Amino acid sequence: MNNFNLYFSLVYENEEFIVINKKENINFHSEDGEFGVVVAAEKALNIKLYSVHRLDKMTSGLLLLAKSSHIAAHLSALFKAHQVQKYYIAITDKKPKKKQGLIQGGMQKSRRSMWKLTKTKENLAITQFFSFTLGAGKRLFIIKPKTGKTHQIRVALKSIGSAICGDPLYGEKTKQYDRGYLHAYQLEFTLLDKKYEFQVLPCSGELFKEGACVELLTQHKSMASLCWPKC
Known part of the structure; x- marks a missing residue:
């Protein structure tokens, strides 16, 4: 997909996960024939991604996506334990x-x-x-x-x-x-004994x-x- 920048920008990537800056007014899940941001990221990066939390359509900002079900389980456990x-x-x-x-x-x-x-x-x-x-x-x-x-x-x-x-x-x-x-x-979170912190300003909004x-x-x-x- 050529226009993935209409959906998100890539903030960080390693072997375990990616962090993207979701644009506002973009659905999380695909709806009514429109790509959601997760599918857009998969198509743009040509990889399978696993969601561990979500953002509302109107909300922009940091979204964490795992690259494997194993890492997704780790991250989901962190969210559940309020460690993110x-x-x-x-x-x-x-x-x-x-x-x-x-x-x-x-x-x-x-x-x-x-x-x-x-x-x-x-x-x-x-x-x-x-x-x-x-x-x-x-x-x-x-x-x-x-x-x-x-x-x-x-x-x-x-x-x-x-x-x-x-x-x-x-x-x-x-x-x-x-x-x-x-x-x-x-x-902010710690995964596999490594601490991560990400911060991103909104790219739109007067x-x-x-x-x-x-x-x-x-x-x-x-x-x-x-x-x-x-x-």
Whole structure:
């Protein structure tokens, strides 16, 4: 496939796995005759790949894909044991109920393809976050999901009154943005006794590229060094 760069860019590759930067508005799985990002990567690199986590269609950023079922099992076990640290960035245009902290609750299916947060512990989702002002009514969120539920971050920010800009499901329909402003920014894990850390900036989105956002990300270069709320 010649146009794989429309789907992703390659961040890293070794004998065990690849890391790609998924573009926004690209499906994870193939749908309606359109390649998903995993199939696009397989065709572009001419190898069989195994998924161990996923990103929503609107979400861009770091995606880890194994090159064998053996490594996929290793990585899946790391994700299950919460030994893969994932950090996301998002931009909202609503001031949150709190500037930092912990959002937790049960994830329950709602209308259409939406989810909602409940007060129960069934299908529990835990999300840690910090938020910073960008000016002009915008805020940058740095997010560390403890669990990996469908739409978890999008629902969590909606629950504190700060739906993500451009989110087609949970955002305000009257406001137009050039993309959904959620990006998988950093990954950290140890595989076969070797530590890996990857970080990639969004390659699209006017708000992500504004000076205030870039400056904040520069100030907080290592997401792990932030004083994350205890779960």
